[in-house]
Amino acid sequence: MAGGWTRDGAVQDQIDDTVKDAVARARSLTPQGESASECDDCGETIPKKRRDALPGVRTCIACQAERDKAVTHSTINRRGSKDSQLR
Secondary structure (H helix, E strand, C coil): CCCCCCCHHHHHHHHHHHHHHHHHHHHHHHHCCCCCCCCCCCCCCCCHHHHHHHCCCCCCHHHHHHHHHHCCEEEEEECCCCCHHCC
16 A cells, blocks of 8 residues: 555565675675685685685685675665655
8 A cells, every 4th residue: 555656566666676785795705716725815724615605705714704894785775764864
């Protein structure tokens, strides 16, 4: 049920678009190609199990965890709620 100026299904379309964007972003960040045997950041050996599980991996678990902390998420406000606009 839509209200105001929106059409039926508009909210679900926004949710679907948000999920599609998140999946596309995750896929673009997934390593591809040949894995490195040593971490690009610290030089430690990357375990074979990690290289087999993630083809194209270039960092050890500890360095990847640090990189993941630095990643910021999108600030796109698809919902248009006043609360999120006031932050």
